[in-house]
Structures are given as structure tokens and as C-alpha cells.
Amino acid sequence: MSTTADTPATVPDELGQVAVVSRKTPILLAVLVVGLALVLLFSDSVGETTFRVASRNDLFQIPDITVPGRATAWVMLAGCALLTGESFRRLLNQQKTPLWLVATYALLWMTAFLSWAAIGGRVPVVGLFGGAVALAVPLVFGALGGVLGERAGVVNIAIEAQLLFGAFAAAVVASSTGSAWAGVLAAALAGVLVASVLGLFAIGYFVDQIIVGVVLNVLVIGLTNFFFRQVLTPNAETLNSPERLSAVPIPLLGQIPLIGPVLFRQTPLVYLLYVTVAVVAFALYRTRWGLRVRAVGEHPKAADTVGIKVNRTRWRTVLLAGAVAGLGGAYFSLVAVSGFNREMTGGAGFIALAAVIFGKWDPVRATLAALLFGFASNLQGVLSVIGSPVPSQFMLMLPYLVTILAVAGLVGRSRPPAADGQPYRSQ
């Protein structure tokens, strides 16, 4: 080691960063390839699969695509295997698997799976995606409510309760007033009502937010079950037979092949959803209100010292989040079916919560995550209609399986708002 130099030496300013690349992604990809390959090997269905892309009222008709089922599946799966190899190669070079790779893989794998599962039948591509958007509606509303609350520092486990109570209120109000829109408004108010209980305990009395949320879920299940049996069932005619919200195609946009029927031949609730996503994303990142909400969720004390009323901001945000989540409830009793039924949300609130995390507390990403979960739900429905060889019980599990895989396997490191879940007491 040299002893003296002419100029003072300097210790390097930055320390290295050793890349920590998760092995989860390539392994997951490999498992999915092997799984589907085994299924293909051991099944004996032969025939052709038709993908139907067109729908009525399109500007022009795209012809159906008919392919030999098994062969297509194998080709697509080979593509998946190649991508998996690339993912492993990157792992060895300490690189992350890029999103485009995962997306391409997902597309190929889905095509392979559908080519096999729908052998001898027709895959309605429009129905598959359009239904996914529709099914994702409550998930997206719920996830947006979750994002808003958590960005302000209040964890909302009670999204499920807000959806369920929203569904209940929508059915009752829409039936008794005869207006579906009144039902939608009532759903939002029901969400606010649940949120106000959450706020009272979580913000006002510093109770653990997880516990309040869980209790609220159970409470709302109990309440709605009680009123359903005691009040709604005997008076089904007047209180539980709402007018359904029907699809309203948007002229021109709705006639674009594939995109039109998927995105623009939906119910008004879906259009309201588009607006809500855009407004929430803009407001959260580009307005004074959003800056303050995020400040309160990251470092409430700092917000307090610049004169922001922390708990007032949290209260407002939680109530707003409740309204957004409640809107999602209207989907169940005004769109999916006509009328309320006990526990009809079936855990959608928890999937929405997963979408919040999978979407890294960002409204747009959470929306995409919710759409993915919606797709998984719809796939299940579509396949059972085609009559695929996959057992239906397994398919029913699919949305939840995708949720677990997504949150545990693919989400990577995500950072919640720093003060998420922590009550704030000012002196």
C-alpha cells in the first residue's frame, strides 16, 4: 500500500449497490410453462379452435381465426419457454425481468391455454375482454378507494364492507325510487357511511385500523344479511327489484372493432369509472389537494408543521374514498344482477385491496391490477360456457389464485406511504 501521495486521496463518495434480483419471476414463469406442457401431454382432445374477434355493429368485420388447437398451443408454449430462458439468462446477469417480457409471456401463455381449453369451440375474444372490464368495475372502484385512503395514511380493510353496503343501498334505493341513478348515488353514500365509522375509530380514537376494518366487514355482513331476510325478502317487489343499468354504446367509438365493444359498449357505471380514474390520478399528483393528501400519508408531523390540518385532511380523504368504493357496490345489485343478495360481493373488496398493493398505491397501476383480476374472473365464466376440460371448481379459484401469485410473486419491492396505518395525534 502506498504511503504518501502528493495530493490528498479521497474516499469514493458512493458505495456500490449489489443488485438483488428476485428469482421468483423466472421460476414462476418456468412453473407455468411446465404445468401447461403437462396438461397438454396428458389430455387427448383434438380439434380446431376458433377465435372470434368481431362483433355486431363493428365498422368493419374482422374474420374469425381458426387454428389447430394443440399445435397452436405447443407453438405458443415454445415461445413462453424461450422467454423463460431469457428471464433466467437475465437472472444470471443480475438483471431484472422486464415488463415487456412478462406481458408478452402472459399473452402467449393465455393464447396457448385458450387454444387447448377451447378445442372444438369458439373463444369469444370480445366477450372475454369486455366481460373482464365489466367484472373489474367494483374492483377498480374499491382499489381507488383503497389507494386514496392509504395515500392519506389510513389503511382501509373495510373496502369489502363498503362494496357490500353500497350494493345493498343501491338495490333498496333504486327499487323504491324507480331510478337506477338514485341507487348509484345511494351506493356512494353507503360507502361514506362505512367510511365515517372507520374514520371515527381510526382517526378520532386512534384504534388500530386493521381491527376496525375487519370488524366493519363482519358488521356489514351481519347487518345486510339481517335486513335482507327480515325486510327485503318479504318486500322483494318494492324494495329489491331495481331497474338494471343497461349498456349504453358510445357512437363511433363503440364501433371500432375489438376496442369498441370492449371499452365503449358498456354501462354508464363503466364510463363513470373512466372519469373517476382520470380524476383521482390527476388530483393526487397535480393538485394542491393531492400534494397535501400525500404529505399527510408520508409524514404527518411535517405536514402539521407547515400548517396542514392532518386529521381533517385524513377525514375528508377517507370519506371521499368511501364514496368511491361505495360506487363499486352498485355494480353488484344494479349491473351484475338485478337486486341484492346476501354476501353478494364475494370477497371482491379483498381483491381490490390486493390490487392496491399490486398497483403500488398508484391509482393507474391499481386500476390495471384490478383489470387483471377482473380478467381472471371473467376467464372462469367464459371457459365454463365454452365447456372446457378444466374442472369448474378449479376455475372458480382462478381469480383468487391470480391475486395471490400477483401480490406474492410479481409485485417485487413496493413501498407503502410511510405513515400508512399510523394514527396521528397532534399535541
Place this chain on the structure above:
Amino acid sequence: MRLVLRDITKRFGSVVANDRISLTVEPGEIHCLLGENGAGKSTLMNVLYGLYHADEGEIEIDGEVRRFVGPGDAMAAGIGMVHQHFMLIPVFTVAENVMLGNESTTGPLGRLDLESARERVTEISERFGFHVNPDALVEDLPVGVQQRVEIIKALSRDAELLVFDEPTAVLTPQETDELMGIMRQLKESGKAIVFITHKLREVREVADRITVIRLGKVVGEAEPTATNAELASMMVGRPVELVVDKGEGSFGDDALVVDNLRVIDQTGHVHVDGLSFTIRAGEVLAVAGVQGNGQTELTEALMGLQDHVTGSIKLNGKELVGRSTRKVLDADVGFIPEDRQVDGLVGEFTIAENLMLNRSFEMPFVRHGGLRIGTLREFAEDKLAEYDVRARDIDTLAGNLSGGNQQKVVVARELSRDLDLLVAAQPTRGVDVGSIEFIHKQIVATRDAGVPVLLVSTELDEVVALADRIMVLYRGRIVGIVPADTPREKLGLMMTGERPKDVVA
């Protein structure tokens, strides 16, 4: 702005944190509030800033009595605060932090006017020579720059009086000098400045007037010409030995040998890189450096508290890397952690229970899985007396003790075993001067008993007082290992990563 605080009294329950404190701050002067930790300085300033409400007394600004309900009112009245723990949002940019709470918007949609915030930051930054990039994320900035963002925040709200609450605790000596320069510059531009500190050197350097506070009361004013000893005895209320009485050491063989140590966290950040050093029996090796340069990770790696450690740590020939914390303790390593509240004590446990935390597995306190209460109580009574812990009895909850007494409990626990190594991280942080004196004596006694000591401290005074050799860390690497009599200026330079030419890495 002329500020007068008159007979401010603030109570927390039965504790009187501020007892009829009066204070006058003139424009264009730096007024130092000197006092020990817990003397009530910060409480007073939080009253001024509207974070606390005074039980009695009044705040007068330019001859007018004001009442502040929240920090917003104080800011509107022209009071700015540079907090000890920065009130900045790490994931926001500088401009966003500066505009927060004071945002302007453009257009019908109420879009945030980031452009004007950027300009404001740049303008103030240039006026005072701060060199702050308005678009940088705060979490990416060095601590010294973050502090400037705090100052910009206050200035952008047209503050006429600035309160600096222990601003130098996190700074390098160089950054401290720069801060002193900034404070003088602010003073010359006519601002009034309140400078809260317990560091005597800094007080004498910049203060125009000094007010000393002890136990919530003003004990007097002092001139900047007063000596350290005079200021210290005012602060503590009795004469204090500022210099530790430490004789020549008698050093044995190399006891702790660390070779090429590297510590990585879960996200892959390297915190300690290529550390190699030895400590002889009976020697204090002091680790100097600004907070956050790998000291925490180094001590945690020694104690088996870090997961990704490579290299080797040999204590008397036995390898410690890869051992669990309990096995490290079994190798007779004592550990005074840097945050006693989090890692050193269980606040809800009694003093006695805290004293046996590192020996909860075996005799003398545990037999066949059962506590031996009698032995423990006897032991605790002894230690309470021996270590001069001021508490009602051994059943007092540790959380109810003052900082100094809490730390004495930790020290008592760690030193009451036969040690082969003592790791002391920030042993006197937030501890009153009297307790510092006591704890320093204990550390020196441990060294004199032939135990190697690794001392980590961000206080250069402490490093110089206790060290036999000094190791300076910067960004997780060793800048150099130098003798204890190295001049402070040189140490300060090394703490910024500069390696003087006569120092070997």
C-alpha cells in the same frame, strides 16, 4: 422582528417543562438557548411555534401580544423553524417540500404551480449560496443539504425570526462551519435567530447573547466570552469535569480482528465495505464519522444483527460472523446500542427486569425456566446503587426514567458481566452532562481492566476524550486509522472523505 416571551409556563401532567421562562430576541442578533437535553429548550420553541399551547405567559411580537393556535399562525407571524428532525417529506422533491402548505395553483383545474415554486427555491438558494436543486428528491440529498431545504422552507414564507433546534447534531464539522456562516449571513440580513444547542464550542462561536436553561427555568445569561467551564457549570448546576481522567493504556495482544468486512442490506445497498482493523486488549478504538456512514451497520454486524455479512470478525481467535446474536453474547460481548429506547431497554419492564435481559437463559437469574426473583432483586439493588441510577426503586418502569438514568441501566447491565469485548454505540447520546461524566468513567475503567472497546460516536469531543486510536469512517469505508492526538481539523476533514497525505488507509 423583536420577540419577547414573557413568563411562559408549560406543564405535562405533573412535570413542569417550562417554568416562567422569559426571553427577548432582537432583530439582527443570534440568541443562544443553552441547556442540557431535557432542560426544556425544545418545549419552549414548540410553544413559540404553536405546536404546544402555553399554560401561562404570553408571546409578544414587535410589541403586540399574539396567540398561536397552530404552526400556521406562527408562520404567518414570521416565525420559521429548522427542526432537529427535519420536517421534510423524503419522497417529495425540494420544490414540493418548499411549497407544501403554501401552494399556488394555475388554471381552472387547480393544477399545482410547480414552476413558481422552483423559481422561489432557486432564487433563495442563489441569494445565500446554497446550491440546492429544486427538482432533487429530498431522500437523495445529503443531510447538510436537507437542512438547507428546511432553511429555504422557512425563508420562502418570509420568516423574520428563525429557530434552529439542535441543528448541528447531524452535521460534519465542515457542514457545521458552513451552517455558522449561513447563520451569520441571515443575521446580517436583519433576521433574528434563536439557536438551541448544548454544544459549548458552537455557542461561543456565533452567539451574540446566551441564555442558559436548566430544569425548565432560566438560570441566567452569559456573555459569549465566558469559558467552557463557566457555561458548563451554569448548565449543569455544579462544577463539571469536562476532561475524562484517562491514564496511559497498557495494551495486550490483538483481541478483535476484523478482516474485509462487508455488510449489505436486503435491497442490495452496501453499507460497510472492506473494513479491516484490529483492537488490542485494553484499547479503545473510537469510530468517528458523521451519522449514517456505516457505523450502525458495523456494530450490528458485530452483534449478529445483520443478515448479509461477509468477511471475518475474530474475537480472541473465534469467528463471530455467522453466529446468532445469542451466540455472540455467549462469547462475552457487551453491547450498548445506539438507541436505548428501541434496542436497549423495554420501556414497559421494570429496571430489575431490564437488568437481566441479556441473561434470560441461564443462571444466576433463571433456573429450569423459572425466574429467580430474589437473586434478581438483590442484583438490581446492588446495580442501582453502584451505577447511581436515580430512581425510586428497582420496580420503576424503565420508560419512566430520564435519558441519563435509562442509559445507566443499559451500561450497568452490559458491564456487569465479564466481558471480552465492549461495543458502545453512541453511549452518551441524549444524556445529561453529569451522566456523561459517569458513563465515560465506566468505559475507561472497562478499558483499564484489559477489555478491548469499540466506541462509536458522532460527537468528536467524545471520540477525542476516550480514544486510544481513532478510525474515521466515510460512506462505509475506512478513511484512516489515526492516533488519539490527531488535530480536530484533520479529523473533521477526514470525516468528509478526504484522506490527508500522511494518513495511511
